[in-house]
Amino acid sequence: MLKIGLFGVGHLGKIHLSQLATMKDVEVVGFFDPSDANAASIAQYNIPRFSSEESLIQAIDAVDIVTPTTQHFKLCELAIRNGKHIFVEKPMTNTMDEAKTLVKLVDEANIKFQVGHIERFNPAYLALQGYDLKPMFIEVHRLAEFNPRGTDVSVILDLMIHDIDIVLSIVKSTINRISASGVAVMSDTPDIANVRIEFHNGCVANLTSSRISLKKMRKMRLFQKDAYIGIDFLDKKTEIIKLKTPTDEGLFTLDIETNSGKKTIAIDNPEVKQTNAIRMELELFRDSILQNKPVAVNAIDGLQAMDVAHQILAKINKGLAETAAAK
16 A cells, blocks of 8 residues: 655645545545645545644655645655655756756655656547657647636746657657747746747757637647647547558548649547546556556656756747847
8 A cells, every 4th residue: 555645735736636535555644735725625535634744754655746836846855855755746846956956866766756747648649659650840739728826837837848748758859959939928927938849850849838818729730751640638639640551441541632643641530548647647656656667757757848948938038138128
């Protein structure tokens, strides 16, 4: 039985708790949250509320950190010093210095450390497992309606980091160049941003994120030799449109005339199994501890996504400073 303590029972923390409370081989020993309102909102679970981070740490085997980003490093460091396994929501820390220190501490400690990049477990993305993804152009739109929750960080670290992580996991190449622009509209940090990432292998990724949109959208489009792949993270749909091969019998096909003759297009809609992404990532975290297996998203993955996100923020801030100086 894995004894877990939950740090933070706000909006996302409640969702984590609802999954952990019904998970096999897991005991939620207690939680810590300084907010009385948050604590009262989970009274139905009858889970002890601890008066300090330290007392909860001492009573458990592993922590689930779902607090504001600014508190991640402090809690992770405390857990590591006490030899506890860690699941921490993305972004794993607030600053790059904290992230680099954390990677070093994790490397030196004999613990499991997993970062909550939940889109890795989105059913629409999982439907592509086993498919050979070698995109040369990627187009991403992640749009959300404004919500004050999450505005303690920029839209880059709040929303776009999901897509940065997915893109980095797909494109097997290092980054050559990043260009970015963004604007703060409703908060003190960028609320909308557009980014272009150029990789050394020639792949280009265009990412747009907004938290001030009138409608929600979470779509990624991959273009590669002889194929287009569409992933709808919001509606959980996946589509592959490609030149027909002998192994594509049974798929819907369409003949089109081109300058080089007739081409046959095959349309594939891979099965999207309706899974709970949060439950899956937490179960994998549990299994990594109980079965001594590698975690699904490790500290290096979290650091790399943060590194790109902070490079983007630096580009945006530089552009805003140059614009202000020119006025």
